[in-house]
Amino acid sequence: MITVQDLTKIFYSTNKKSIKDYFTSNSVEVKAVDNISFECNPGRIFGLIGPNGAGKTTTLRMIATMLKPSFGKITIGNLDVVSNPIEVKRKIGFLSCNTGLYDRLTVEEMVKYYADLNRMNNEKYLERKEELFSKLDMNSMANRRISKLSTGMKQKVSIARTIIHDPDVIVFDEPTSGLDVMTSQSIIKLIRECKELGKTVIFSSHRFGEIKLLCDDLAIIHNGALYFNGSYKKFEEEMQADTLEDEFVRLISENK
Amino acid sequence: MKIIWIIFKKELKDTVRDRKAMFFMFIIPLLMFPLLMLGMISVQKYVFEKEKEKDIRIAYIDYQQTPDLLDKFDREKFKIIFDINIDDIESMLRADSLDIALIVENGFTNDIKSLSNPTIQLLYKSEDNFAIPIEKTKEVLNAYSNIILSERLEKLNIKKEVLNPFTIEEIDFASSREKLGKTIGGFLPYIFILFCFGGAMYPGIDLGAGEKERGTLETLLVAPAYYHEILIGKFGVICISGIVSAIISLLGLIFSVYGMQIIIEDIPLEILSLASDILKFKTMILLISLLIPVTVFFTSLILSLSIYSKSYKEAQSVIGPLNMVILFPLAIGSLVPGIKLNFITALIPILNIALSSKEVIAGTISLFLLFVVHLSSLIIAIISILICSYIFKREDIIFR
Numbered sequence: 001m002i003t004v005q006d007l008t009k010i011f012y013s014t015n016k017k018s019i020k021d022y023f024t025s026n027s028v029e030v031k032a033v034d035n036i037s038f039e040c041n042p043g044r045i046f047g048l049i050g051p052n053g054a055g056k057t058t059t060l061r062m063i064a065t066m067l068k069p070s071f072g073k074i075t076i077g078n079l080d081v082v083s084n085p086i087e088v089k090r091k092i093g094f095l096s097c098n099t100g101l102y103d104r105l106t107v108e109e110m111v112k113y114y115a116d117l118n119r120m121n122n123e124k125y126l127e128r129k130e131e132l133f134s135k136l137d138m139n140s141m142a143n144r145r146i147s148k149l150s151t152g153m154k155q156k157v158s159i160a161r162t163i164i165h166d167p168d169v170i171v172f173d174e175p176t177s178g179l180d181v182m183t184s185q186s187i188i189k190l191i192r193e194c195k196e197l198g199k200t201v202i203f204s205s206h207r208f209g210e211i212k213l214l215c216d217d218l219a220i221i222h223n224g225a226l227y228f229n230g231s232y233k234k235f236e237e238e239m240q241a242d243t244l245e246d247e248f249v250r251l252i253s254e255n256k
Numbered sequence: 257m258k259i260i261w262i263i264f265k266k267e268l269k270d271t272v273r274d275r276k277a278m279f280f281m282f283i284i285p286l287l288m289f290p291l292l293m294l295g296m297i298s299v300q301k302y303v304f305e306k307e308k309e310k311d312i313r314i315a316y317i318d319y320q321q322t323p324d325l326l327d328k329f330d331r332e333k334f335k336i337i338f339d340i341n342i343d344d345i346e347s348m349l350r351a352d353s354l355d356i357a358l359i360v361e362n363g364f365t366n367d368i369k370s371l372s373n374p375t376i377q378l379l380y381k382s383e384d385n386f387a388i389p390i391e392k393t394k395e396v397l398n399a400y401s402n403i404i405l406s407e408r409l410e411k412l413n414i415k416k417e418v419l420n421p422f423t424i425e426e427i428d429f430a431s432s433r434e435k436l437g438k439t440i441g442g443f444l445p446y447i448f449i450l451f452c453f454g455g456a457m458y459p460g461i462d463l464g465a466g467e468k469e470r471g472t473l474e475t476l477l478v479a480p481a482y483y484h485e486i487l488i489g490k491f492g493v494i495c496i497s498g499i500v501s502a503i504i505s506l507l508g509l510i511f512s513v514y515g516m517q518i519i520i521e522d523i524p525l526e527i528l529s530l531a532s533d534i535l536k537f538k539t540m541i542l543l544i545s546l547l548i549p550v551t552v553f554f555t556s557l558i559l560s561l562s563i564y565s566k567s568y569k570e571a572q573s574v575i576g577p578l579n580m581v582i583l584f585p586l587a588i589g590s591l592v593p594g595i596k597l598n599f600i601t602a603l604i605p606i607l608n609i610a611l612s613s614k615e616v617i618a619g620t621i622s623l624f625l626l627f628v629v630h631l632s633s634l635i636i637a638i639i640s641i642l643i644c645s646y647i648f649k650r651e652d653i654i655f656r
Contacts, residue, residue, distance in 0.1 A: 011652065064478045067651050089480040098471035104273040105266070116262045117479040161475070 002040040002063060002169060002200055007072035009033040009058050009224075032058040034224035035072070040202045040217065042168070045195050047215035047232075048204040051252065055224040056204040060173045063202065064094045076169055090118060093167035095187075097177035099158040103147035107138060110146060111160050118165035125164070132160045136186075152183040159190055170194050172203035176210065188214065208244045220251055227251045259481045263489025267463055271493055277458040281497050285451045285505035290512035311335040312389040315357040317342055321364045328396050349381045355389035356380045368404060434618045444617060445610035446586055447509060448502040452547060453554050453582055455501020456494050457575055460555065463490045464562025465571035473654070487648045491555055491641075498551040499544065506543070542616045542626075549633030550609045554582075556640030560647045566656055586610050597621075602628040605636050 012027040033055040040046035048056050061067040063074055065085040074081045081088045101110055108129075115125040133139050136156045141149060146157060163170065172191065176184035191214055194201050205211055211218070211232075218235050220228040228235060228251065241247040271277050315337045319326050329336060337354070348354040357379040361367070367374035376397065380390050409416060467473040476486060558575055565571035588595055589610030595601065597611040608629045615621040647653055 061655070066474065066477045067655070086480045086482065089478060092478060094475065094478040096471070096474070098474070100471040100475035102266075102270055102472055103470075104270050109266075109269070113262070113266050114479060117259065117481055119258075119480070 001042055001077065002046075002202060003073075003075045004036060004038050004059070004063070005073045005075075007033055007036050007059065007062065007074060008070050009055070009062060009067065010070040031224050033062070033069075033221075036219075036221065036224070036226045037072075038217075038219050038226065038229050040169075040200050042200045043195060043198045044201070044216040045191060045214050046200075046202045046217045046219070047211050048202060048219050048221060049206075049211060049248065050204075050221035054221045056221055057173055058224075059221070060094075060171050060202065060204060063169075064092055064171050065089055090165065091168045093162040093165070093170040094173070095158060095162040095170070095175050096173040097175055097179065099151075099154045101146045101154055101157055101161070104145065106143050106145055107149070107157050107160075108142045110157055111164050114161045115164045120165055128164055128166065129160075132164065136160055151179065152186070155179065155183045155186065159187070163190075163194075167199070169200045169202070172201070174204050174206065176205065176207060184210075208248070212244060220248065222252050259485045260488045260492075263481065263486055264492045267459075267490055267493040268496070271459045271462070271497060274458070274462060277462060277497065280458050281455045281501045282504055285455065285501050286508045289447070289505065289509040293509075293512045307388050310388075312392055313337060313353070313355045314389075314393065315340040315345060315348070315354055317345075317357065317359040318362070318364075319360070321360050321362070325360075325397075325400050328400050333392065334396075345379055349379060352381075356393050358393070371408060431619075434620055444506065444509070445589065445613045448506050448543070448547065448613075449550065449582065449586055449606065449609060450579070451505035452498040452502035452551050453558075453579065456498030456551065456554050456558055459497045460494045460558035461562050461565075461568060461571040461575060463494060464559050465565040466562075466568045468563070468565075468654070469567045477654070483649050484645065487559075487645055491559060491644075494555045494559060495548075495551050498554055499547055502547055502551070503540075503544065539616060539619075542621070543613055546609050546613055546616070546629065546633070549630065549637040550606065552637035553605065553633070553640045556637070556644040560640075560644045563644075563647055564653055564656070582606060589614070597625050597629075599625070599628060603632045605633065608632060 009032045011030045011032055013030050036055075036059070038046070048059060050056050058067060062069050063076070063081065065081050065088055068082060076088050076091055079088050079091070102113075105113065111129060111132075112125065115128070120128070133142060136159060138153075138156055138160060141153060146154060149157065170191075172187070175187045175191075179187070188210060191201055191203060195216075203214070215232045218228065218230065218232050219226050235247075239247045241250050312334050314329070314334050316326065317340070319336075319338060326336070340348070340354075340357070342359070345354065345357040349357065357377075359377040359379065361375045361377075364374045364376075378390065378393065378397075382390070406416075409419075467476070477483075557578065561574050561578075562571045565574055585604065585607040589601075589607045595607075595611065597608070597615055601611055602608045602625050612621060612626060612629045615625075
């Protein structure tokens, strides 16, 4: 379970336009995330929705321990992400639209690298690898260099890398952005399977079709603040516009 | 420790498979000097031989005054041109249609007879041609001068020894290794320090800015590894790349000295013995021990800037010009005469390595100064690691 409590993230932006600015410390405070709270429960899919620059990625990066919260608290299970980052990382799988793969490694080397980083023993790794490679139809490309793979194949490798250690929590940061329909489908399938396996799933997306299809719970974020937090069912019930897209635009416009 | 080893192994594998990095790490350092030296020497030798075989075209003005000097010029080597207008000489020398003009002063023979000191003017254009025409002409003139001198001494009944009141006998205690080491040793740091930087540069850019650009750094930061473990893993590979590149460049240079024997039969034995001296275990260990802290310093510098950069291209444009910054203390240490290793210079980064490696190659390094160089380099290396580590932990830099 992910618990986010009064989470705030402040960045200090230094807008250096002239040489003079490099000698002054006129940094501007930017609240990327502003006092948000929500919960993601096991066996449910939590969707984080918002326009570009809303604070989705920053929130997910804080959950994944890449960024430290300025204020507030995030716990995964009973572990605080700031005081127990390594234990938290062992419980997390992180997938974004950017495959984040090493072109010069082979598929197997890539997956093994992340298994090793997660301190999986060889026996467990081989078992898990066989399971995943069969499920994702990756056996034929196991010894191929990643640079030689198509985008779809790369996304499969990225999925295998993300879940090789069988994490309890999976974070998807706009996982289908820029991908073709076939590849997007495989991601959607994976998200569903994670839910069925009782994993805690949080994902951010721009695609309303996916949100409707997948989300059990929903949070709408804009300018770092939450404008809705509840079940998807509740969101549909409270909708004042005809479609999900229109309701989203209405909420954002009203709160500008 | 296990995680560091896992990251190190992976980064090493990734770097070894990077053709561009391998090219700059192995191929260029290994082949550049042998090819450069062999190429230069072959061309130089060819041009020298050609120049030696060529006739020396000499304009002899007022030759009638010195018939005996005229006879001293070997007509097979010298092509003597007699009927040249004195006003045309300059333009002919500039146009390379003449090598030398020799103008004998009026009344030369009478002046010689009266024990005076007449003048012979040599006009030439000194540039390339290995100065062969002027050297050969001077040889003839000196021989002629010696004959006249002997005749004069005989006439005056003076012994030749009168001209040399005493003999200077020089005894130099510097070994040929010391003398050559100080000369050639000044050039060596240039090579291995620059190649050390070059060898570390490409892996450094790739493992920092390259990973950032490809999004692999983000996924690595989510993996259960501490920041310092990731940093050490990457750091190790970049360091090794720099050291390997430096050693390969040094070996490439030494082997090219041996390779020169194929072209030049008469390489001085001192140079060959110096090359084998550098290859000795003790010298190599000392050079590598000097190289390690400076490589750590370079690695920290490269990795810090690489991590700070948003993209591979930005990192290249920031780190590339650093070559020039490194070149400056290297040039002072390697090329400026009179700059020696002392307590002050032993504290100046890069310059201290250039000067101390010169002393190591010459075999004259003082243990105390070697210790000071190591200590100051170590302190700088530690400070640079701390700065690099601080930058790597800054989330506003990582996600810039």
